Amino acid sequence: MNILAAILLIGGLIFFAGGAIGILRFPDxxxxxxxxxxxxxxxQFMMMAAVALFVLQDLSWQSFLTAAKxxxxxIFVFITSPTATHAIVDAGVRAGLKxxxxxxxx
Amino acid sequence: MKTFSLIIVLLFGSLLVYxxxxxxxxxxxxxxxxxxxxxxxIEQTLDETSVPNIVTAVLADYRSYDTMFETIVIFTAGVACxxxxxxxxxxxxxxxxxxxxxxxxxxxxxxxxxxxxDSKEFEHIDLEWVPYDIIIKxxxxxxxxxxxxxxxxxxxxxxxxxxxGFQGGVILGAxxxxxxxSHNLRATLGRISERAVALLCGLGVFMxxxxxxxxxxxxxNFLDYSALAHLLPLSPVAARSFGILIIExxxxxxxxxxxxxxxxxxxxxxxxxxxx
Numbered sequence: 001m002n003i004l005a006a007i008l009l010i011g012g013l014i015f016f017a018g019g020a021i022g023i024l025r026f027p028d029x030x031x032x033x034x035x036x037x038x039x040x041x042x043x044q045f046m047m048m049a050a051v052a053l054f055v056l057q058d059l060s061w062q063s064f065l066t067a068a069k070x071x072x073x074x075i076f077v078f079i080t081s082p083t084a085t086h087a088i089v090d091a092g093v094r095a096g097l098k099x100x101x102x103x104x105x106x
Numbered sequence: 107m108k109t110f111s112l113i114i115v116l117l118f119g120s121l122l123v124y125x126x127x128x129x130x131x132x133x134x135x136x137x138x139x140x141x142x143x144x145x146x147x148i149e150q151t152l153d154e155t156s157v158p159n160i161v162t163a164v165l166a167d168y169r170s171y172d173t174m175f176e177t178i179v180i181f182t183a184g185v186a187c188x189x190x191x192x193x194x195x196x197x198x199x200x201x202x203x204x205x206x207x208x209x210x211x212x213x214x215x216x217x218x219x220x221x222x223x224d225s226k227e228f229e230h231i232d233l234e235w236v237p238y239d240i241i242i243k244x245x246x247x248x249x250x251x252x253x254x255x256x257x258x259x260x261x262x263x264x265x266x267x268x269x270x271g272f273q274g275g276v277i278l279g280a281x282x283x284x285x286x287x288s289h290n291l292r293a294t295l296g297r298i299s300e301r302a303v304a305l306l307c308g309l310g311v312f313m314x315x316x317x318x319x320x321x322x323x324x325x326x327n328f329l330d331y332s333a334l335a336h337l338l339p340l341s342p343v344a345a346r347s348f349g350i351l352i353i354e355x356x357x358x359x360x361x362x363x364x365x366x367x368x369x370x371x372x373x374x375x376x377x378x379x380x381x382x
Binding site for chain 2: 076079080083086087090
């Protein structure tokens, strides 16, 4: 269980690191939102799954409840984060921001 | 000028850092702050108020005057926002933009129109074209009830964990603001009218001060909740815990209403007709 939690934590860290680099390195607004969305869903899911597994090590009613609350966090972030990304992209399109193309590269 | 201000900033910064050296060290039991009343709070709170969270007990019971006037500060902020921003138009606006919901066509009327009253196919929309976004609306509909339940939990659970009226009230207000952002101001005003919000602003403060007055009627000091034991089938200690709950609810209502009030006035520049 411990090893599995560690693996999940490392996986989450990889997602977070990649997302942070992506936000800095991608060329424009829309493509930057792509790693930003990954951070909140995939990275957060793996981290929280690791924490839930770690809590569930001693099987008791209490730890089960804690794990259930952690899963609830994951569910809510899975609802809100993609919606937020969608809304931001929507606002960008409405404001008339054009997506980046290769031709514009300096 | 820039170097001059830099010198001043550096001077004051170093002065502040120098002053921090005189502070008692972290967690020092002989520090002045932990000598005066703190030991009494730490030792007696559970016996006197049956509240496990000492911070809540100090905030809402021992120092409840302070919290009452904090609530009044928030209330004043809401009132000031109304006075500064709210504008009342005599002339009713004519016409407007409507959306025919089944087809998504937007209609603009320059004069006053009579739409079929029982028809739900027409939707009054803002001049600055409120987008028709079903994803955001649905997601917010899902989130709002859960955040409201969580807010009630935060208010009611202030006795045992971090939380209380201020935090819970802010979450409640934020849930209404989230609804307003995902729909529009008109839909929100239809659910919680301006009048209701203004009444709730006052009601929260009234609940707080009224609890204090009830305590005075029973011969105790203002905001000494143990007097509530005359009114309820509770021991004086449990009555103090219960009194804290009542004023937390009052604070929560006031904070929620002021948050919504601020949003209504800021989003529509005081006109309360159009906005997010």
